[in-house]
Amino acid sequence: MVLIPVYIDFTFRRLSHTGLLCLCIVASYYCLQLLVQRKAVLNYLLLGLIVGVGLLSKYNYVFFLLSFTLVAIWDKELRSVVLNLKILLTISLAFLLVAPHAYWLLGPNEFKSFLESSVQEKIGVEEVATGFSVMPLLIYLKGILSLCFPVLVLFLAGYALKFIKFNKQKLHWFSKIFFTQLLVLGLFFFIFQSQKRETKWLLPMFLPFIILLLESIELKKGRKLVSVGFYLFYAVIFIQIIRTPVEKLMHISSSVHFGFDPIAYKLKENYNIYQWVLPNVTYAGNVRSLYPEKTIHSADDYSLPVSDVKLKKVISVSINTSKEKNRMVVDSIIGFGKEKENLYFFID
Numbered sequence: 001m002v003l004i005p006v007y008i009d010f011t012f013r014r015l016s017h018t019g020l021l022c023l024c025i026v027a028s029y030y031c032l033q034l035l036v037q038r039k040a041v042l043n044y045l046l047l048g049l050i051v052g053v054g055l056l057s058k059y060n061y062v063f064f065l066l067s068f069t070l071v072a073i074w075d076k077e078l079r080s081v082v083l084n085l086k087i088l089l090t091i092s093l094a095f096l097l098v099a100p101h102a103y104w105l106l107g108p109n110e111f112k113s114f115l116e117s118s119v120q121e122k123i124g125v126e127e128v129a130t131g132f133s134v135m136p137l138l139i140y141l142k143g144i145l146s147l148c149f150p151v152l153v154l155f156l157a158g159y160a161l162k163f164i165k166f167n168k169q170k171l172h173w174f175s176k177i178f179f180t181q182l183l184v185l186g187l188f189f190f191i192f193q194s195q196k197r198e199t200k201w202l203l204p205m206f207l208p209f210i211i212l213l214l215e216s217i218e219l220k221k222g223r224k225l226v227s228v229g230f231y232l233f234y235a236v237i238f239i240q241i242i243r244t245p246v247e248k249l250m251h252i253s254s255s256v257h258f259g260f261d262p263i264a265y266k267l268k269e270n271y272n273i274y275q276w277v278l279p280n281v282t283y284a285g286n287v288r289s290l291y292p293e294k295t296i297h298s299a300d301d302y303s304l305p306v307s308d309v310k311l312k313k314v315i316s317v318s319i320n321t322s323k324e325k326n327r328m329v330v331d332s333i334i335g336f337g338k339e340k341e342n343l344y345f346f347i348d
Contacts, residue, residue: 017058021204024054029208035081048090052097067181075173140189146199169216178209258337260286274315314348
């Protein structure tokens with residue numbers, strides 16, 4: 001599915017990509033451990049597959065590659081993995097997987113400019129004042145705290161109740177990557193003066209390092225951490241299952257509680273003879289799921305301006321933009337969804 005990105009892009013695309021990136025990064029560390037133990041051709045090919053899929057799932061995977069490369073310079077075990085000629089198999093396979101996407105991005109259609117503007121919007125570059133500020137570092141540290149706060153509270157409570165104790169661990173390649181990853185992401189936030197961050201951006205980068213915390217903990221009374229982990233795992237799944245109805249009963253706002261029926265109904269009833277252009281693939285995918293017989297276009301489809309599709313008699317939906325040149329607002333939905341977005345309908 002990752003080789004056809006739009007397939008998982010249709011609904012809740014960010015969560016789809018984030019989940020896939022989590023899998024790829026965890027698999028990358030597992031594969032590195034296999035290579036440290038045994039430098040087999042199959043393991044190098046497996047790493048190439050994981051790297052290729054990881055880069056296609058989300059560009060954030062580059063942060064892992066950068067941290068791994070930096071640690072490999074001064075760590076003996078990882079350096080032996082990288083300096084082995086079989087690493088060419090990894091590079092070749094990853095290149096074959098990523099090359100078509102790289103051509104699409106950097107080719108003659110200049111989709112790179114769309115990517116640059118998208119990245120600038122996501123990290124809030126346009127909000128940066130003149131000069132450098134330490135605020136991005138504080139934003140980054142706040143994100144790290146938000147990410148690990150529940151786990152820290154749990155283990156600190158266990159330590160205070162003398163249920164667990166902490167052990168000193170040796171500095172190995174995995175822990176070295178952890179500290180390097182912290183530094184690399186911190187430098188990114190500072191150098192690019194990022195004013196925005198979301199916990200889901202950091203989750204894939206640091207999810208594997210929960211192992212380091214578990215390594216440093218010893219349960220008292222002889223209980224095995226593995227058995228406790230299983231109960232915790234099942235508890236998390238159960239909480240996720242009951243989360244949506246509980247949020248509904250307690251009137252806690254969540255995107256899950258808001259469907260796209262109002263948009264689809266308005267378009268179907270009043271503008272069915274028009275071609276529909278939704279603001280992004282999340283909107284387009286959800287509306288398409290309600291009316292599968294209708295061809296839906298997405299405004300953030302970078303290939304749309306240069307495609308052979310001729311759009312005539314178009315109704316476009318825009319988020320929080322009521323004024324556009326040479327376009328007339330014909331309808332609106334005010335306060336849509338969890339974010340209370342204002343949607344405006346334009347006829348081109």
